[in-house]
Amino acid sequence: MSDCNRPIGILDSGIGGYSVARQVRQLLPGEDLLYFGDGAHVPYGNYSAEHIVQLARYMFRFLEARGVKALLVACNTISCLLDRCRDGVSCPVFSAVEAGARAAARMEAERVGVISTVFTHNSRCYPEKILALSPRKKVVLSCGCPDLARLVEHSLGSPDGMARVEENLRLELDGMVRRDKIECCVLGCTHYPLVRESIQRLYPGLPLIDPAEEMAAGLRDDLERRGLSAPAGRRGGLTIYTTGDVDEYALRARQVGLEPVDQVAFYPPLEV
Numbered sequence: 001m002s003d004c005n006r007p008i009g010i011l012d013s014g015i016g017g018y019s020v021a022r023q024v025r026q027l028l029p030g031e032d033l034l035y036f037g038d039g040a041h042v043p044y045g046n047y048s049a050e051h052i053v054q055l056a057r058y059m060f061r062f063l064e065a066r067g068v069k070a071l072l073v074a075c076n077t078i079s080c081l082l083d084r085c086r087d088g089v090s091c092p093v094f095s096a097v098e099a100g101a102r103a104a105a106r107m108e109a110e111r112v113g114v115i116s117t118v119f120t121h122n123s124r125c126y127p128e129k130i131l132a133l134s135p136r137k138k139v140v141l142s143c144g145c146p147d148l149a150r151l152v153e154h155s156l157g158s159p160d161g162m163a164r165v166e167e168n169l170r171l172e173l174d175g176m177v178r179r180d181k182i183e184c185c186v187l188g189c190t191h192y193p194l195v196r197e198s199i200q201r202l203y204p205g206l207p208l209i210d211p212a213e214e215m216a217a218g219l220r221d222d223l224e225r226r227g228l229s230a231p232a233g234r235r236g237g238l239t240i241y242t243t244g245d246v247d248e249y250a251l252r253a254r255q256v257g258l259e260p261v262d263q264v265a266f267y268p269p270l271e272v
């Protein structure tokens with residue numbers, strides 16, 4: 001296969017990375033995308049670092065073995081541990097946290113909120129990176145959401161499920177928005193942009209930062225620089241692998257507008 005025609009790898013603990021795949025498709029419609037979601041083990045955000053590294057390496061190896069020309073870590077939680085996960089990966093690797101922090105640092109706002117998983121919150125990855133790029137900012141963190149990614153993963157399209165998502169969003173975001181008066185909010189877990197409309201309805205006027213936009217733009221620049229962009233006029237495909245429920249992954253892809261999908265296939269989970 002010519003180097004230009006090699007796929008882009010995208011990985012996440014679950015369907016959260018669909019928010020990144022969607023953005024990449026919009027910006028780079030000619031690229032083939034190979035998605036891996038670890039449905040058997042989602043959510044990662046309440047696990048220990050060792051456990052996350054072990055699970056993430058399995059996905060990195062899967063995508064590396066399929067010759068991806070770039071790898072998007074469409075999971076903030078794994079991105080916090082990138083140096084421990086990327087061993088043996090020969091292509092450029094893009095981090096959701098790097099992208100989100102860069103986008104936040106560019107905002108005029110001084111008080112930046114970050115909503116994320118418990119692991120991402122505890123790692124302090126976001127404030128460290130944002131403050132390194134923009135020292136005058138005041139970064140305000142959510143307390144780390146133990147339930148939100150799991151709720152989003154299984155609730156799209158269900159009125160009861162979405163009511164629970166919105167109740168959880170209020171629990172996690174009300175303090176930052178109303179008491180701490182954040183001026184913008186980083187969606188620091190890739191599941192959250194999938195419910196962006198709900199967040200906007202609950203907090204109208206609050207600017208939201210989705211790291212996916214920055215990731216897709218960074219990928220485009222990298223491919224152009226290396227002369228590896230897919231040929232113009234080509235229509236890219238999307239193949240999804242999951243260690244979880246194939247039918248649910250296909251349904252969720254349709255629900256978030258990720259169509260057409262060439263194939264959704266099962267891949268055995270890492271036994272831990």
Ligand code: DGL
Nearest residue numbers: 016043044045076077190
């Ligand atoms: N979507 C992931 C993230 O960006 C992980 C959510 C989870 O598995 O807890 O952090």
